[in-house]
Amino acid sequence: MQGGYIHTIKSIPSWMGFSFPDPEKRDQSCREDRRTDDLLATKRRKKHKQRHSFCVPCVFCDKYLLIAEQCSPQMDLQDRSCGHYKSGGSMEKGYLALVLHSHLPYVRHPEYDQFLEEDWLFEAITETYLPLVNVFDGLVNDGVDFRITMSLTPTLIAMLTDPQLQHRYVRHLNKLIDLAEKEIERTKHQPEFNALACMYRDIFLNARTVFEEKYGRNIVTAFRKFQDLGKLEIVTCGATHGFLPLMQNKNAVRAQIKVAVDHHTKHLGKAPVGIWLPECGYFEGLDEIAKEAGIRYFFTDSHGIFHATPRPKYGVYAPLVCRSGVAAFGRDIESSKQVWSSVEGYPGDYNYREFYRDVGFDLDYDTIRPYLHDDGVRVNLGIKYYRITGKSDHKEPYVRQRALERAADHAGNFMFNRQKQIEWLAGLLPDRKPIIVAPYDAELYGHWWFEGPDWINFLLRKIAYDQKTIKLTTPGEYLAKYPKNQIATPSLSSWGYKGYAEVWLNSSNDWIYRHLHVAAERMVELAQQFPGGEGALRRALNQAARELLLAQSSDWSFIMKTGSHVEYAVKRTHDHVLRFTRLYDDIKAGAIDEQWLADIEYKDNIFPDIDYRVYA
Amino acid sequence: MKKHDLLSKTVAELKALAKKHGISLSTGAKKADIVKAVAKGVSGSSKSKGKASVKAVRTSQARKTAAKMKPSKRTAGATRTAAKKKPSASKQKPTVKRSRPSARSVGRTPLRGTWQITAAREEPLRAQERVADAKYYTGTVEQRPSARFDPLTHEYGTDRIALMARDPYVAFAYWELLQARLEKERSWFGWDSKLCVRVYDVTGVLFDGKNAQAYFDQEVYDRVGSWYFDFGRPMHSFCADLGLLAPNGRFLTMIRSNAVTMPRDGVSDVMDEEWLLADEDFMKLYGGSVSGAGGFSSQQVQELISQRRMLKITSPGMFSKPKAKK
Numbered sequence: 001m002q003g004g005y006i007h008t009i010k011s012i013p014s015w016m017g018f019s020f021p022d023p024e025k026r027d028q029s030c031r032e033d034r035r036t037d038d039l040l041a042t043k044r045r046k047k048h049k050q051r052h053s054f055c056v057p058c059v060f061c062d063k064y065l066l067i068a069e070q071c072s073p074q075m076d077l078q079d080r081s082c083g084h085y086k087s088g089g090s091m092e093k094g095y096l097a098l099v100l101h102s103h104l105p106y107v108r109h110p111e112y113d114q115f116l117e118e119d120w121l122f123e124a125i126t127e128t129y130l131p132l133v134n135v136f137d138g139l140v141n142d143g144v145d146f147r148i149t150m151s152l153t154p155t156l157i158a159m160l161t162d163p164q165l166q167h168r169y170v171r172h173l174n175k176l177i178d179l180a181e182k183e184i185e186r187t188k189h190q191p192e193f194n195a196l197a198c199m200y201r202d203i204f205l206n207a208r209t210v211f212e213e214k215y216g217r218n219i220v221t222a223f224r225k226f227q228d229l230g231k232l233e234i235v236t237c238g239a240t241h242g243f244l245p246l247m248q249n250k251n252a253v254r255a256q257i258k259v260a261v262d263h264h265t266k267h268l269g270k271a272p273v274g275i276w277l278p279e280c281g282y283f284e285g286l287d288e289i290a291k292e293a294g295i296r297y298f299f300t301d302s303h304g305i306f307h308a309t310p311r312p313k314y315g316v317y318a319p320l321v322c323r324s325g326v327a328a329f330g331r332d333i334e335s336s337k338q339v340w341s342s343v344e345g346y347p348g349d350y351n352y353r354e355f356y357r358d359v360g361f362d363l364d365y366d367t368i369r370p371y372l373h374d375d376g377v378r379v380n381l382g383i384k385y386y387r388i389t390g391k392s393d394h395k396e397p398y399v400r401q402r403a404l405e406r407a408a409d410h411a412g413n414f415m416f417n418r419q420k421q422i423e424w425l426a427g428l429l430p431d432r433k434p435i436i437v438a439p440y441d442a443e444l445y446g447h448w449w450f451e452g453p454d455w456i457n458f459l460l461r462k463i464a465y466d467q468k469t470i471k472l473t474t475p476g477e478y479l480a481k482y483p484k485n486q487i488a489t490p491s492l493s494s495w496g497y498k499g500y501a502e503v504w505l506n507s508s509n510d511w512i513y514r515h516l517h518v519a520a521e522r523m524v525e526l527a528q529q530f531p532g533g534e535g536a537l538r539r540a541l542n543q544a545a546r547e548l549l550l551a552q553s554s555d556w557s558f559i560m561k562t563g564s565h566v567e568y569a570v571k572r573t574h575d576h577v578l579r580f581t582r583l584y585d586d587i588k589a590g591a592i593d594e595q596w597l598a599d600i601e602y603k604d605n606i607f608p609d610i611d612y613r614v615y616a
Numbered sequence: 617m618k619k620h621d622l623l624s625k626t627v628a629e630l631k632a633l634a635k636k637h638g639i640s641l642s643t644g645a646k647k648a649d650i651v652k653a654v655a656k657g658v659s660g661s662s663k664s665k666g667k668a669s670v671k672a673v674r675t676s677q678a679r680k681t682a683a684k685m686k687p688s689k690r691t692a693g694a695t696r697t698a699a700k701k702k703p704s705a706s707k708q709k710p711t712v713k714r715s716r717p718s719a720r721s722v723g724r725t726p727l728r729g730t731w732q733i734t735a736a737r738e739e740p741l742r743a744q745e746r747v748a749d750a751k752y753y754t755g756t757v758e759q760r761p762s763a764r765f766d767p768l769t770h771e772y773g774t775d776r777i778a779l780m781a782r783d784p785y786v787a788f789a790y791w792e793l794l795q796a797r798l799e800k801e802r803s804w805f806g807w808d809s810k811l812c813v814r815v816y817d818v819t820g821v822l823f824d825g826k827n828a829q830a831y832f833d834q835e836v837y838d839r840v841g842s843w844y845f846d847f848g849r850p851m852h853s854f855c856a857d858l859g860l861l862a863p864n865g866r867f868l869t870m871i872r873s874n875a876v877t878m879p880r881d882g883v884s885d886v887m888d889e890e891w892l893l894a895d896e897d898f899m900k901l902y903g904g905s906v907s908g909a910g911g912f913s914s915q916q917v918q919e920l921i922s923q924r925r926m927l928k929i930t931s932p933g934m935f936s937k938p939k940a941k942k
């Protein structure tokens with residue numbers, strides 16, 4: 001921690017993560033003041049905790065700065081605050097665009113009653129998507145102004161809106177609730193674990209309420225709600241997250257983008273203005289294809305912008321515009337380092353929850369057997385009792401309160417550093433306000449970094465009330481404000497390790513491209529040969545397009561490299577390529593096996609409205 | 617040893633195993649990291665015991681040796697260094713030929729300062745990868761009975777060679793050549809001719825088969841195969857032919873690949889008049905708020921400073937030693 005930062009943080013009632021609204025007051029605070037403040041805060045905290053556990057006490061008066069909706073739903077928004085808070089106004093010196101990229105590959109196996117890899121989605125819903133929805137809901141209810149950019153990939157949207165997966169998720173959740181209840185009973189003589197078991201039960205119960213009752217099992221509607229409120233800018237991605245620079249076939253790239261835009265428009269009510277290129281993979285000419293689909297901006301990694309031709313005047317702190325007119329926003333190095341670095345990165349704090357210790361492996365087998373899959377193999381169940389504790393294998397029980405305090409501290413630190421960064425950048429960019437683009441995997445928040453959603457909550461509230469230097473924005477808003485930007489072509493890049501294509505092209509996965517390229521060429525050939533297919537032919541052609549798209553997911557090659565579920569990734573690649581090849585042969589021979597076609601339409605049912613002519 | 621065997625062990629056992637195999641582990645390593653490291657280390661050592669049959673392994677070794685060399689020495693492509701390092705593989709030694717003497721200088725263009733914004737090479741992205749991997753992590757899944765799937769064909773019955781850029785230096789090629797075609801061509805060109813991939817540097821030319829800036833040959837052994845080429849020439853364009861090389865040096869092209877342009881690995885020298893910026897200011901933008909002080913650890917500052925020193929960018933005052941300041 002640095003000097004200035006301690007000063008700021010000490011004056012915050014850190015249990016909640018809020019600081020004095022008035023900077024002058026903050027500067028004056030001397031040691032005595034702080035002691036009195038602490039005393040007052042402690043008293044108020046005790047009193048407050050008894051009744052209003054979600055409200056924010058004011059440091060100037062005895063009232064609450066913000067009274068949460070839970071406490072007094074009948075109150076008007078204005079009446080809920082004592083008026084000592086004032087939001088930033090237009091004094092900001094620069095902008096911060098938080099970007100969350102949420103993606104999971106299409107995993108849906110109706111042919112089995114349960115399927116291990118479907119847990120990827122269920123875990124992400126419980127730990128990331130629903131907590132984020134809760135955070136956004138809380139912010140909206142409390143009248144906090146915020147802007148966030150999120151990508152929802154078409155595969156994720158397709159899974160979140162699929163009735164069968166929704167049903168299975170509820171089943172999964174019910175099991176977890178049952179397990180949590182049993183854990184509460186089992187740990188009744190161990191208070192530190194018992195409190196955690198209660199916490200998990202509450203989380204799961206809340207998840208079920210929000211998922212089933214509040215949003216009718218479809219959380220895409222939740223994100224759409226925040227989009228329509230103007231708080232959330234939702235961008236699209238490649239249809240199945242195929243890594244575009246290695247595709248080599250323009251029609252295949254076009255199909256990935258076009259199908260994604262159509263699917264996005266259907267589910268979110270309006271066409272996406274931006275795109276998160278899968279893995280930030282950009283190559284020269286991609287912007288033109290994106291433009292055809294109505295995309296106005298995309299993101300690249302930092303070096304994509306820094307290595308642009310001609311040299312970018314403002315680095316990554318202002319967008320570049322490609323010759324096609326599509327803008328490119330570059331990732332800020334500092335803010336990503338602050339979260340990711342293993343030295344000072346936030347998620348590694350010893351008070352945070354440990355990801356790798358799970359009751360699925362810690363408890364004795366008979367206790368957890370009913371909650372495992374049919375095959376009885378131990379898997380993670382999502383109840384984790386320990387904090388990171390330290391570098392050794394010794395782990396201490398997780399203390400929620402302490403972790404939340406750290407999350408608030410870290411949010412304060414992040415904001416402080418962004419303020420300093422903006423102040424410094426403001427001197428370098430004379431004619432415009434800089435923008436800091438901070439993109440992260442959405443699944444970092446909650447799934448990996450359990451306290452991540454709380455961190456976002458604290459950060460957004462602090463930015464709204466505690467400072468005036470930075471303002472949250474979205475790339476779309478920034479472009480509307482600064483339509484004139486430097487024209488340049490970014491360089492080929494990705495946000496994967498080493499910055500180019502090595503993650504998706506190495507000795508573990510290079511064998512797939514031989515198949516994917518041939519399949520893409522064949523799909524184009526089919527689309528050109530049969531421009532007006534009808535009936536079974538049309539169905540077969542559409543299904544061939546689906547199979548090709550599914551085979552192209554960058555997840556498979558990524559998994560082959562990192563090695564958690566390699567067999568599954570290999571199997572999926574094989575299955576889709578084989579299905580495609582058989583469809584191609586059948587279509588060419590004019591002998592479509594309709595029964596088999598119906599079977600794979602049932603299994604790979606993504607993009608029901610796809611039109612294969614997108615490949616022509 | 618397979619990964620699921622490792623995953624079923626306790627961390628202490630894994631550490632013992634790592635010690636046994638001489639694998640060094642970082643102090644804060646998580647179980648998944650240890651498993652990864654051990655799996656890699658164990659399989660790596662067992663692989664090297666057997667015959668290195670996979671070409672990718674060979675080329676990756678070549679790449680490593682090439683990476684150790686200073687960039688300026690890497691002009692003629694790492695295949696040369698690879699051959700140097702492996703005397704046993706002298707058979708593979710590619711014959712580097714240049715069509716014109718002037719092409720000798722075609723190495724990696726010495727960009728002024730060769731600024732490399734290597735955001736992507738450092739450890740934050742490793743952490744990011746780990747998180748992305750955690751999305752797919754459900755515990756010890758590998759204990760499950762292995763999934764059944766049908767094999768894929770390796771041949772699609774067409775002659776084809778494709779070249780793909782992996783990063784600014786390395787490209788990957790894969791090809792398929794029909795047996796009948798190979799035999800037919802060999803029958804008149806000579807049975808003693810070798811199957812070769814000839815890679816052309818076609819930067820800035822409209823390639824017609826003869827006007828390449830430079831080329832080299834890489835002997836290959838399979839008519840359905842793949843290879844990694846370490847060109848070490850960012851921003852250059854390449855194109856590859858699969859053909860037959862006769863002992864007398866004649867080359868017969870059978871199939872030609874697409875052309876590929878390697879990505880840039882440094883900051884562009886091209887400036888836009890309307891958007892001019894001094895070098896110092898640009899580096900400031902890259903370096904972030906070092907001079908803005910505040911939330912940087914001294915290590916990070918050190919890192920950035922050393923990086924800038926390496927890049928020979930000096931901005932007065934910023935890097936002067938404390939003594940000089942006095």
